Amino acid sequence: MSKKPFGVLMAEDVSHDIIATQRAWKKSHILNPLYIVKDGEECLDFLHQREKYCDPETAPRPAILLLDIKMPKMDGLAVLKHIREDDELHRLPVIMLTSSKAEEDRLKSYDLGVNAYIVKPVGFGNLSAAIRTINLFWELVELPGGHHEFK
Amino acid sequence: MLRSVIHKFYLIGGLLVLSFLVGYAQLAFFLRHETQSAARGQKAVFLEREIRSLKENFIEMRLWEKALFSQEHPEADKKFHKLMELITKNLAFLSTHPTGPDIQRLLADISKLVTQYEKDFNRIIQLRTEQRLGQTLLDSDYQSLISSVLRSNQISLLRPLFNLSHFQKNYLSNHRESEYHALNVVMGSLENRLYREALMDERLKGYINTYRKILDHDFVLEKEIQALSHHFDNISIALSGHFVSISNLAGDILRTEFNGTERLRNKLNRSFIISMALSAFCVLLIFAVMARQIVHPVRAIAKVAEDVRFGHIGARFIAKGRQKDEIVRLGLDLNRMLDTLDKNNEQLVTYQNELENKVSELASREVELQNHRQHLEELVEERTVDLKKINMELQQEIDERETAEEALRLAHRDLARKASDLEDANKELSQFAYAISHDIMTPLRAIHNYADFLREDLEATLEGNHKMYLDGLVNAVGQGQELVDDLLELSRISDSSGQNATIEVGRFLHELIDLLDLPSDVAVVLGDHWPSIDAKRSLLRQIFQNLIINAIKFNRSSDKRVEIDWHPVGQEHYEFCVRDNGIGIEPRYHEQIFRVFQRLHTREEYEGTGIGLAIVKKAISKLNGAIGIQSEFGKGSSFCVTLPKTQKEI
Numbered sequence: 001m002s003k004k005p006f007g008v009l010m011a012e013d014v015s016h017d018i019i020a021t022q023r024a025w026k027k028s029h030i031l032n033p034l035y036i037v038k039d040g041e042e043c044l045d046f047l048h049q050r051e052k053y054c055d056p057e058t059a060p061r062p063a064i065l066l067l068d069i070k071m072p073k074m075d076g077l078a079v080l081k082h083i084r085e086d087d088e089l090h091r092l093p094v095i096m097l098t099s100s101k102a103e104e105d106r107l108k109s110y111d112l113g114v115n116a117y118i119v120k121p122v123g124f125g126n127l128s129a130a131i132r133t134i135n136l137f138w139e140l141v142e143l144p145g146g147h148h149e150f151k
Numbered sequence: 152m153l154r155s156v157i158h159k160f161y162l163i164g165g166l167l168v169l170s171f172l173v174g175y176a177q178l179a180f181f182l183r184h185e186t187q188s189a190a191r192g193q194k195a196v197f198l199e200r201e202i203r204s205l206k207e208n209f210i211e212m213r214l215w216e217k218a219l220f221s222q223e224h225p226e227a228d229k230k231f232h233k234l235m236e237l238i239t240k241n242l243a244f245l246s247t248h249p250t251g252p253d254i255q256r257l258l259a260d261i262s263k264l265v266t267q268y269e270k271d272f273n274r275i276i277q278l279r280t281e282q283r284l285g286q287t288l289l290d291s292d293y294q295s296l297i298s299s300v301l302r303s304n305q306i307s308l309l310r311p312l313f314n315l316s317h318f319q320k321n322y323l324s325n326h327r328e329s330e331y332h333a334l335n336v337v338m339g340s341l342e343n344r345l346y347r348e349a350l351m352d353e354r355l356k357g358y359i360n361t362y363r364k365i366l367d368h369d370f371v372l373e374k375e376i377q378a379l380s381h382h383f384d385n386i387s388i389a390l391s392g393h394f395v396s397i398s399n400l401a402g403d404i405l406r407t408e409f410n411g412t413e414r415l416r417n418k419l420n421r422s423f424i425i426s427m428a429l430s431a432f433c434v435l436l437i438f439a440v441m442a443r444q445i446v447h448p449v450r451a452i453a454k455v456a457e458d459v460r461f462g463h464i465g466a467r468f469i470a471k472g473r474q475k476d477e478i479v480r481l482g483l484d485l486n487r488m489l490d491t492l493d494k495n496n497e498q499l500v501t502y503q504n505e506l507e508n509k510v511s512e513l514a515s516r517e518v519e520l521q522n523h524r525q526h527l528e529e530l531v532e533e534r535t536v537d538l539k540k541i542n543m544e545l546q547q548e549i550d551e552r553e554t555a556e557e558a559l560r561l562a563h564r565d566l567a568r569k570a571s572d573l574e575d576a577n578k579e580l581s582q583f584a585y586a587i588s589h590d591i592m593t594p595l596r597a598i599h600n601y602a603d604f605l606r607e608d609l610e611a612t613l614e615g616n617h618k619m620y621l622d623g624l625v626n627a628v629g630q631g632q633e634l635v636d637d638l639l640e641l642s643r644i645s646d647s648s649g650q651n652a653t654i655e656v657g658r659f660l661h662e663l664i665d666l667l668d669l670p671s672d673v674a675v676v677l678g679d680h681w682p683s684i685d686a687k688r689s690l691l692r693q694i695f696q697n698l699i700i701n702a703i704k705f706n707r708s709s710d711k712r713v714e715i716d717w718h719p720v721g722q723e724h725y726e727f728c729v730r731d732n733g734i735g736i737e738p739r740y741h742e743q744i745f746r747v748f749q750r751l752h753t754r755e756e757y758e759g760t761g762i763g764l765a766i767v768k769k770a771i772s773k774l775n776g777a778i779g780i781q782s783e784f785g786k787g788s789s790f791c792v793t794l795p796k797t798q799k800e801i
Contacts, residue, residue, distance in 0.1 A: 017593075017597070
């Protein structure tokens with residue numbers, strides 16, 4: 001049975017990191033669609049399918065969110081807090097993918113209910129490996145309420 | 152002997168107890184006799200009843216015996232045997248019970264007789280049955296004979312046949328000897344007649360012979376029955392006599408026992424009346440003695456006390472009799488006490504007079520004192536004026552001092568503000584360094600990634616120099632990233648978040664070494680016993696991680712060795728030392744190495760950013776500790792960290 005691969009949303013403001021991630025996606029032959037948003041507010045718009053993301057065809061509900069902490073307008077921790085308090089989104093698996101090694105960022109993320117916390121690795125080979133591992137893990141794990149619904 | 156009241160009480164009590172004991176003993180004695188007598192009476196009654204029932208049973212059995220012989224009652228046989236059984240049982244029961252010798256003897260006789268009686272009776276019954284059987288046979292033989300004779304139609308034969316029938320009936324109803332002979336004669340005449348008429352044949356002859364045989368046998372039986380009956384009657388009469396006498400004996404015993412019990416009861420009544428009278432006399436005697444020996448003297452003492460209370464001070468107790476027991480002695484003591492009181496009273500009156508004199512003297516003294524006080528008040532007023540002057544001078548001095556103190560306080564506050572400003576600035580700097588490092592990290596990572604992409608994509612087409620440049624680029628960026636990482640660590644030490652915790656140093660070090668994943672040619676040696684200290688875990692990690700890594704990094708030996716040990720310093724500190732067999736440090740550099748970015752070697756010789764020991768030093772100062780170094784070039788190094796056992800809360 002071939003499952004329709006679930007979508008992954010990535011919230012990341014640094015274009016270098018976006019390019020690196022997209023390259024890793026391609027190099028690792030990951031079939032899941034990757035959606036990119038550039039800041040926290042945009043991320044919430046995408047998740048709620050509003051403003052410029054009101055079309056469910058181009059902005060379907062993702063099954064996983066990769067979230068950076070340091071972002072303009074609204075940082076990753078605020079986005080995470082909003083998701084966990086939202087009736088519709090609170091079960092969405094969220095992975096912090098950040099360059100911050102600070103202990104308080106890590107603890108705060110886990111306090112807010114993050115599913116995993118990964119420090120952006122140095123070197124592209126390491127990034128690829130991390131992305132592959134994330135995908136493999138969520139491919140094996142049964143996501144809450146199927147791939148497209150996480151209510 | 153009976154001097155003391157206690158002794159008197161003992162005597163009285165003893166007498167009372169004795170009289171009660173005698174009463175109870177009597178009661179117990181009579182009760183025992185009464186019980187025994189009652190038991191005997193009961194036994195006699197029981198015996199008498201048993202014997203009477205035996206007698207009655209016997210009389211009834213005799214009735215049934217008669218009925219049985221006369222065959223008047225269909226159940227006579229059954230009843231008779233049942234009663235027989237009952238009597239045997241009664242006798243057996245009585246023989247097992249202890250009774251008088253007379254009764255025992257009679258019972259034995261009765262038993263014997265009853266056995267004989269039963270035997271005779273059974274024999275008679277047997278004989279009678281046999282006789283009855285014979286009569287039936289006789290009758291049937293007679294019927295056959297008659298019918299054979301009558302068939303001949305000889306009228307002359309009717310007469311003898313009738314006679315035979317008549318005599319046979321007589322004999323069978325009475326069984327007399329004369330009737331037996333008569334029957335035989337009649338039978339003979341019948342036989343003759345038959346011969347005469349020539350009717351006699353073999354068959355008739357057989358009938359007649361059989362008839363004769365049965366008749367003879369019947370007569371023999373009858374005779375035996377009569378003899379037995381006679382014997383049986385004798386036994387019955389003897390038994391009846393025995394029963395009457397045994398019954399009389401039992402009645403006698405019963406009467407005797409009853410009379411005995413009655414006599415005992417009368418005796419008991421008399422004894423009780425006598426003993427009660429004796430007891431009452433004893434008690435009265437005791438009361439009389441008590442009254443004379445105790446109550447009378449006590450009353451006399453009470454009288455003396457009352458007299459004294461009403462003012463007769465001269466009243467005294469007068470002892471009667473010669474005895475001197477406690478009560479008499481109490482009375483005499485009272486007398487002595489009253490004497491002493493009299494004496495004291497006189498003395499008190501004297502004292503009172505003296506006191507009155509002294510009071511009047513004191514009054515005159517008080518007047519004198521009043522005068523003195525007036526004089527003193529004038530003196531005090533004078534002195535107060537002087538003191539006020541001095542006070543004013545002192546106040547002036549105090550004011551001056553307060554002004555000076557105020558100035559000092561202001562200076563102090565200023566200093567504190569500056570310190571806090573400095574701390575803020577320091578913190579700001581730390582935050583600044585953190586932000587900068589973080590921001591620099593992002594482009595560095597990007598450069599690293601792009602270099603990787605280029606190398607991946609162009610791997611096949613790269614030429615010698617280009618490949619070297621690309622490697623150089625990656626290497627340089629890596630160093631930059633390492634530098635920024637270390638700077639981040641350094642700046643993070645200033646961060647005051649996190650809690651102090653009690654850390655077991657030994658366990659902490661083992662976990663840290665496992666985490667560092669050291670190369671296999673390195674041996675880290677830890678002692679066995681380690682203390683616990685208060686510290687922030689992250690700071691402790693920075694200190695030991697950097698020291699251990701340095702010990703391995705600056706080491707060219709083939710078997711690299713790091714030893715960590717500890718010992719207490721004073722009451723409140725521990726010293727932890729990390730020793731290596733590495734390249735060592737010349738003493739002139741011992742100060743510099745703790746500065747940021749201070750390196751002693753080129754990157755090509757030894758990797759590193761030059762921040763490690765700066766981090767160590769900063770972390771130690773955060774934990775209020777100190778670090779020292781002992782090393783010479785080429786002889787290994789020893790870094791010793793002194794840390795307080797507990798962190799004082801500020």
